[in-house]
Structures are given as structure tokens and as C-alpha cells.
Amino acid sequence: MRIFPIIAAAAMAFLMYMVIIERQALLEFFGVDPALAAQPEEEILAEQAPLAGAAPQLVKVVVARSEAQAIDSAVVLRGETAAARQVDVRAETSAVVVSEPLRKGAQIDAGQVMCRLDEGTRQAALRQAQAQLTEAQSRVPEAQARVEQAKAQLEEAKINQNASSRLNADGFASTTRLAGADAAVATAEAAVSSAKSGLNAAQSGIEAAEAAVASAEAELERLVIKAPFSGLLESDTAELGSLLQPGALCATVIQLDPMKLVGFVPETEVNRVEVGARAGARLAAGGDRVTGKVTFLSRSADPQTRTFRVEIDVPNTDLAIRDGQTAEILIAAAGSDAHLLPQSALTLNDEGTLGVRTIDEANIVQFVPVRLMRDTPDGSWVSGLPATADVIVVGQEYVIEGVEVAPTYREVTQ
Template identity: 60%
Template sequence: MRLLPVLTAIVVAAALAVAILYRDALVAFANGASFEEAVEIAEGSAPPPAETEQPATQDPAAAPAETETPDAAAETQKPVGVVAIRSAAREIDGAVVLRGQTEAARQVEVRAETSGRVVSDPRRKGSEVAAGDVLCELDPGTREASLSEAQARLSEARASVPTSKARVEEAKAGLEEARINLNAAQKLSEGGYASETRVASATAAVRSAEAGLASAESGLSTVTSAIQAAEAGVASAEREIDRLTMEAPFGGLLESDTAEIGSLLQTGGLCATVIQLDPIKLVGYIPETEVDRVTPGARAGARLAAGGREVIGEVTFLSRSADPQTRTFRVEITVPNGDLSIRDGQTVEIGIEAAGAKAHLLPQSALTLDDDGTLGVRIVGAENMAEFVPVDVMRDTAQGIWLTGLPDQADVIIIGQEYVVTGVPVAPTYQEPTQ
């Protein structure tokens, strides 16, 4: 068994015993009594200072003063020293501020609609192109021969139309003649001047003429179908030849080189990427708490992160559907960019015009929360009592934060607001708002 733990336990027990037995003497000594007085208290020759004797003759009316009420304690509470500023509300524009990025007005990938070998010289990325400029051209191969063949078939089909129409007219005439002969034979047979054999022969002739007319009309229909098929073949061959040339759908810049000469492009192969930067779009996302303050057509300004250049435009699109992940709404601002100095994908700070309001510019450190978690500030109220005022954040800037919800004039506590609550007296020291 070790000796040190036993000795430590004995010392601690002795100290506790002394503290318990001579508690009054220790308290008196701690409160400023001399050593001799503490010894007398310990020996029981003097009462402890905490138990002061009451006067022999005590006024009964003074007895209640011994127990102080909470209100009296509050009245005698020492004011808490705080630092405050005298803030005055200012009228500011209610611009909705958000961060976003630039985006090309239009961007398209020009791809091949047919396969073939590139026979045109490439155009390099960064080049300006106008609508209709040739970007890529493919080797026609046998496509022109296919077009000639289709055109020959069309000509042949059209040439047979007069013959087919003549046959139809001839068949119609034969049918008319057969019907006349049948009518005559029937009348003669009724008068006894023609036999029934002649009537039957005339009837058969009519049936034969009708069949001939149907055959002629079928032949004409076949020729018409052949013409339509030949016309479709010609259109398909012409369209295939048109697909050999890929043109810029709109004016802009080449974001990539066009396909290199001699390369083989398959259907769907990329020829070039064209972007339009004039005008350019500024794209941002507005939180749902601010979306009702923005309307299409509103003026908007923006500052580019690179260089700090400022541009002006207007809102041209405000989404009606929120992003499911961020619950924000897409907004687009169109800005002129004639010199093409604004590039696609640059970061910008956007300010969209909205109704103005009165607000206080305060340091962010002045913000605090009450017991319910409400955001606000504490101010110096009547009779220098601390008060809590809920606020709304209007805008956050490098100089401070703009808050609404305060009276036009307010003494806002900026240091010490975390050590006071509503109703606590304060001793404010004021400093200039610009400090």
C-alpha cells in the first residue's frame, strides 16, 4: 500500500474538518475581519459578523425593509455600460442585389446532317461570322449523279402523261358510242326490227368500253403516282446536296475551329460552335422572398467582377418556376455588347430596380437574437432602458448592413447588446456612426 495517497486523504479530511468547524471564522476573515477577531469568533467569544445584532428597540414599521422586493431590486440595479450610435433612417433605392454571370444570347453547335469528306478550308475560332456564311462544305460524291437520275425519271413520267390522257379520252368516246348503239338496238328490238342477239351484243360492247375507260384512268393514275415519286426523288437528291454545305444560322463568333479539310464527317459530326454576344445576357437567381419585387422590363445595372466595369440593361425574363434544389427563380437581363468586350461566363453583381424604402445603415455586429430566435437589434429606449426591436435585412454591403423595421431615429446599441435584455437600465456611451 502506497503512503502518499493515504497522507493526501488525511490532509484533505483535516482541511474539510477545519472548514466545517470554523466556517464562521473563515467567512469573517474572508470578509475583512482581523486575525484576532477571527480567532475570537472561532473560540465563541464574539458573534460572527454575518449575524449582526438587531437593536433592542426596533421600529416595527421598518421591519419589511429587511427583505427587498424584486421591483425595488430593479430600481436599485446598477446600469450596464454599453456603446451606442444615434442612427437616422435614410431613403435608399430598393434594388434587389444578387450575384450572377454573363451568358451568350445564343449558342449553337452546327453539326453535319449527312456524311462526307470536308473539302472547305477551316475557319479559326474567334473569327466573326455573319448569318449564311459557309462554315463547312462536304464532297458531293455521286449525289449530283443521283439528282440527274431522279430528274430523268421525273421527265420520263411527265412525258407519258399526254399518252395516258389520250387513252382516257379514247376510252370515253368508245363508251359513248357503245351506249348509243345499245340504245338504238333496244328501240329497234321493241318495234320488232332487231333481234335480241343484237341487243345483247350492244350491251356487251358497253361493258367492254367501260372496262377500257377504267383501265385508261388507272394508267393515268399510275403515271401521276410515278410523277410524284420522281418529284420526291428529285427533292431528296436536292436536299442531300444542300446538306453538303453547312452555314452559320446567325451572326456571331466561332467558339471552335471549323472541321479541318480532308476530315470525314459522319452524320451528327461537329462542324463548328457559334455564339452570339451582342446583346449579352446577365443571368442570376432570385430568392423567393424577393421575387415579387422584380418585374419584366425593370431597369437593371451590373458590375463585372473583373475590372469593375458597370453596364445597364433591363429585365427580359423572370422564371415562373423555381429551381427544385435552391428554391430560387432565374432572371435574365439583356445588355448591349456592341464591342463584344463582355465575355460569356463572367461573374457579375446585379442590381435590379425596385421600390425604395427607409433603412438604417448599421454594422453587422449590432444584430442579435431574442429568446424566440427573432433577428433584431437592441436600442436605448425611454429612461435609458434597453429594448429589443425586430428588423429585416434589406441589403448587405461592405460598409454595413441596411435594416428596416426601426423608427426613423434610434439609439442602437452596437457594443454590449448581448449583456442586456429588455427593461435593463443602461449607461450608453455614444460614438459617431462613421466610426
């Protein structure tokens, strides 16, 4: 005999009894008003109809009334430090190094000897050039005397020619004598021209000898390689006994005071930067802060990044700043009005535009695009809002533009 079907049948019979016979007691047991249950469905819907037209409950938000403030604006860049000057000092002649090397990191002064090369026969070449100069200079007085002598002979020949011409006109001298006087004048003129050529040659010899002396002296000067400016050695100087050819490296010198900060300004911000503007930077290594002035702003954009190079000089007397350090650069620009809002108040609309949600006099939500100017520990400075704005700081993500809200005001932290 099956017991479970019998139990199920008994339970169903009991349930039908309660629903039909004991319906009022069952409704009271479940807390339902028997009078309401007895009403027809049409009457219940009629009673509930007025409730359907009731106003929906408004979303509650927290609103901060913000006042615009004038702040110093700044152009923020990412850059690096760079030595004010760096040069590879190289040899201009071929010779063997005869000086002891200076080690990298050493402080050197402008004009200090870094590499000294062997003279070889260059000193003898200089003396030879000087001797040739002396010899050329001694020829000049002799050439000048010849010119004077030739001029005197020419003057005498002209006097004789004049006398012969007059005597021939009066019939006291023959034509042959006159022709001889003319020939003497021509010979004297040729002698003067030859003497002047000799003088010019002597003077040219002097100039050639002087050039040879200057060349020999310059060759001797090239044997002493000096620092072009004060700075630090970035590499050892050439080793003693090494052979330097023209163009061979003696040493690399860098100047770190003043230090240069190099950054690249986007084309949207370049008009806010001016040469001479105050600037500051925070170095990535150690967080040291430095200040200086803008000394250069490129007029030509980089073809790849469409940015403009900017350079800032900062003092570095203790040489604490190194070449190539990463720096966060801030360049002072014209001030503007901005609002200091909590960073959490910023949001995006459906198009991805950064902004905040505000309410108007009727508590209707509006979306206002803003421009982020600066982040601080107290909040974010933004522009684009009116002088006074009621900004939703809590609940802005749960409402959309055009809906009415129930605001609760609080003061914004300034």
C-alpha cells in the same frame, strides 16, 4: 546560538506593543479615524445601512435618433454570364471536307459557309432524278388522251345501246343486237376506268420523280454547312481532307451579343422579381458594370436548391463580356422604408436573431429584430424599425432588454 528565532520574537513583541499600547498612533499612521475605530461594530453597520439602499449608477450609452427613408430595394443574386446562343453545327451526310478550315475566334455571319464537302456522284444522281421527272411528265398527256378516247367510245356505245333498245321495243331489232350494245357499253366503261388508272399512275410517277429530285437537291445542299447565326467560332472548323459522317462536328458557334446573365432567386425573394424589371450586374473580372432587363423567370423551382432561374439580357456590342464570368446581379424591386445605421449597431439576441437595441421614452432598453436590406460604405440599410427610432449605437453590447440606461444623443450619419 540561533539568531533568527530571537529576531522574530523581538518583532512580535514590538508589534503587540504597538497594537495594544500605541493603538491610537498606529491608526493615525495608517490614516484611520480613531473615533470611527472606537465605535462598536453595530454602530458602523447602522451608519452604512442608508448607503445600501441608494440607486445604482446607470450605464451610459450613445443613442442615435434615426428617421426612416424610402429607398429603392433590390434583389441581390450571385450568377454568371452565358452566351445568348451556342450550337454545335454538325454534318448531315457523309463526305470529305474540301474547304479550308476557319480558325477559332473568327467572326462569322449568318449563312456563311463553314464546311464544304465533296459532291461525289450526287450531281449525277440529281440529273438522273430530273430526267426521270421529265419522262414521267411526258407520260401524262398520253394518259389524258387515252382517257378522253375511252370516254368518247363510252358515249358512242351508250348511243348505240339506246338505239338498239328502242328498235327492240318496236320489234325492228333482235335481242341479240341489244345484248351486243350492252356489252359494248360495259367494255367502254372498263376502258375509261383503265385509262383513268393509267393517268393516275402517270401522275404518281411525276410525284415520285419530284421527290427524287428534291432528295437529290437536299443531299447537295447538305454538302455546304453554313452558320445558323452571326457569332464567333468557339472551335476550328473541320480540317481539309477529313471525312465527316452524319453527326460529326463541323464547328461550334456562340453568340455573345446580347449577353445573358443567369442567376437563381431564392423562394423567399421570387415574388419581388418581375419579367421586364431593370437589372444591373458587376462582373468579378475587372469590376465592369452592365445593365439590362429581366427576360425570363422560371415557374418551376430547382428540386435540389429550391431556387428559381432568372435570365437577364445585357448589350455586349464590343464583346468585352465573356461567357462564364462570375457576376453580382441586382434586380430592381418595389421600394420600401428603411433606416441607415452603422454596421456596428447591429447585434444578436440570445436566440441568434439579428436586430438592434433601442430605448423608449423612459430610457428602457428594447431589442427590435431587423432585416438587412443592403450594405453600403456609409452603413447598413435595415427594415423592421418604426418610422422614428432611438437606436443605441455605442454600448449596446453592455446592456440587456428591460434595463434603464443614461443615453447621450447624437445625430446618425445619413
